[in-house]
Amino acid sequence: MKLLFIGFGNVARKAVEILTVERDRFPGVKDLNFRAVGIFTRSRGSLACGEGLDMTATLDEFKAEGHFPAENLHYTDMSSLEACRTLDYDVLVELTTLSIEGRGEPALSHVKAALDRGKHVVTANKGPVSFAFQELSNLAESKGCRFLYESSVMDGAPIFNLARSSLRGARVCGFSGILNGTTNYVLARMEQGEPLEVGVRGAIEAGIAEADPSHDIEGWDAAAKTAALANVLMGAKMTPFDVERQGISLVTPEEATAALERGERLKLVCRGWEEDGGVRTRVGVESIVRDDPFALVSHFGAALRLETDLMHPLIITQEAPDLYDTAYGVINDLMELADQKGWGKCK
């Protein structure tokens, strides 16, 4: 399986580590063999090698240098988009970060370029699935290839997999979830009387929030996940801009402690539901009663309640996810492709 990586941040490196230097610890992935024919980053250099890069050396070099130096034998000046359009690969592994302002770009163009050539795509980026799911899935279908995005919502918790493969015949008619770790953490700190800024600093120090966490605080990350869920699970055709959105920036520690005193907890909740023949979505702060499982979602955890026509609600809760969970979502998608294509050992 020839992989082209676009983006080589924490998630990409952890996925590669699991599949190479750590693979002895994980018997289930031992049979997944791959060649990385390219690794492209925005500002840290790019490598390309049709024969496949030596991933142990590549990881070591990136770790030591913080980037790929121009002296690397396989260094290339090719752009990521050109790589998607011209290199010889089986699967594009798109792991750049979400851009709301860019309406999902440049990830969206990378994904389109790959699918257009009939190449499979695995992505953890919420952009493509939240801005253009129907278009991309139609394109993938017309080209006979797969567009997979398990890690884009709830890290590796297999929610899209579940909906695709394990809920046959049931129609998802609504969902709600706590899907953004940073705001969940900050609200918990505010329950202790701490101001928003202190909680945000804590989230940054814990390595969960970005240096500029405004996308989390203003609810954009949650809105992108909500749009992704509505598009995939409920057939909506929306973007994050269509989600009714309220962040947590106006919440005060007093409100959070008052909720706690009356036995409730403030949570940033994502919702999707059917209305007037369409799908409506909202991200907003809600006061959750103590005996709702959502009240127990701890600092960086996440939870999703799925409502279907044939079953009572199902809640999937993810406890304390970290980088392994997000990386696992990517690996789960890669293994689905490997199984489907019969790509096993030594390809």
Next chain:
Amino acid sequence: MKLLFIGFGNVARKAVEILTVERDRFPGVKDLNFRAVGIFTRSRGSLACGEGLDMTATLDEFKAEGHFPAENLHYTDMSSLEACRTLDYDVLVELTTLSIEGRGEPALSHVKAALDRGKHVVTANKGPVSFAFQELSNLAESKGCRFLYESSVMDGAPIFNLARSSLRGARVCGFSGILNGTTNYVLARMEQGEPLEVGVRGAIEAGIAEADPSHDIEGWDAAAKTAALANVLMGAKMTPFDVERQGISLVTPEEATAALERGERLKLVCRGWEEDGGVRTRVGVESIVRDDPFALVSHFGAALRLETDLMHPLIITQEAPDLYDTAYGVINDLMELADQKGWGKCK
């Protein structure tokens, strides 16, 4: 898709209702067409008809009479086992009730007889999967047919589906769960100071417990589910008799109220874990702290925490399941077969 039903209790009738008289409400199942070529019961008469029974009339007759009368044109004296061995069908839908004393019989023989002929099996009975999973799955594989059992644990919540299709590469290394509705309900009543007998009566009146709920109270139902999970998810080769088992019959209302007073709740918890290169399992009463999601599992709800090597724990919670949920598990399995075999409309 030609179906042979063995057992025609609440679950079987609800599954048939969803696929016939109620199908307009559920667009996802509209394309699943089937013929029931036989319905066999232990003491309420049996019908067989190669052309397919008129299911609306059959449901009406059973509802009115409480059994199939010998006057029915399709009435037969054939035994269930003979039906499994001789009738022309595609899928055995085994919906008899669990027998611990009978070590999974007669369901086990029905399933073996079908698989032996290369016929697919869908069952909600915990017997086959908890007493003979490895043997049956090997048999199914050697005959090129499927053995499916989604409803046997946690009703329709797609836990086996999830583990089979949606957790590629991840190894389940442990689980814990609240899987028996009756004991969960009775323990909640005991927290209110009510004696076991009163709680049991309430469960019977609510239609959840059997007239003889000793299998629930003594932990046998939970042990069967635990063995099933250990066999399927962790590759164990055990029976319910191998599960370390403690029921709730020795719990007093005083213990339950005392737990509640210290902010905890007594729950009958099923556990499986790796030890000394094998799998160990236990069913027992545990005092669960308030901020564990298990503490929120309400009366008849259920929850399962899955531990894997590549992800942090995933908890699947089922809120207020009823007959639709169990019936859905059967339908989910049938649709998997229909998809796999290309059995769609009008077969």
